[in-house]
Amino acid sequence: MMQAQLIAAYEQLLEQSQRLLEYAKKADWDGIFALKSQGLIDAAYLRRAQDQVDLDASGQQYKLELLSQILALEEQVNWFLHTRQNDLGELMQINRKKSDLNTAYRASSNQVIPISHYLYRKK
Secondary structure, eight states: OOHHHHHHHHHHHHHHHHHHHHHHHHTOHHHHHHHHHHHHHHHHHHHHHHTTOOOOHHHHHHHHHHHHHHHHHHHHHHHHHHHHHHHHHHHHHHHHHHHHHHHHHHHHHHHSOOHHHHHSOOO
């Protein structure tokens, strides 16, 4: 792999990070996870590839700039993901409370004898 190819791979990773942020803003969770999976594969490829290429000073500087932008985007995406995680946690708590209330209500309603039992019972 040549320097230009390695830099192009980092630029592609930056583009993926930008798309991830777009998906996060739109709450497209399926799109995020699909793209995130591809990004992990691409990052693993980059780790192996960079061992084979010696970047010159300008290449190193540009790579650092790209990585800085990627990390900044990743931080923003993570904020959306953590916010979503918190929202889902709150929904789970609400559902647990509703379930507990329903269970408690059913238990107490089984103990109450409806008035119709007394009014319409055969003598």
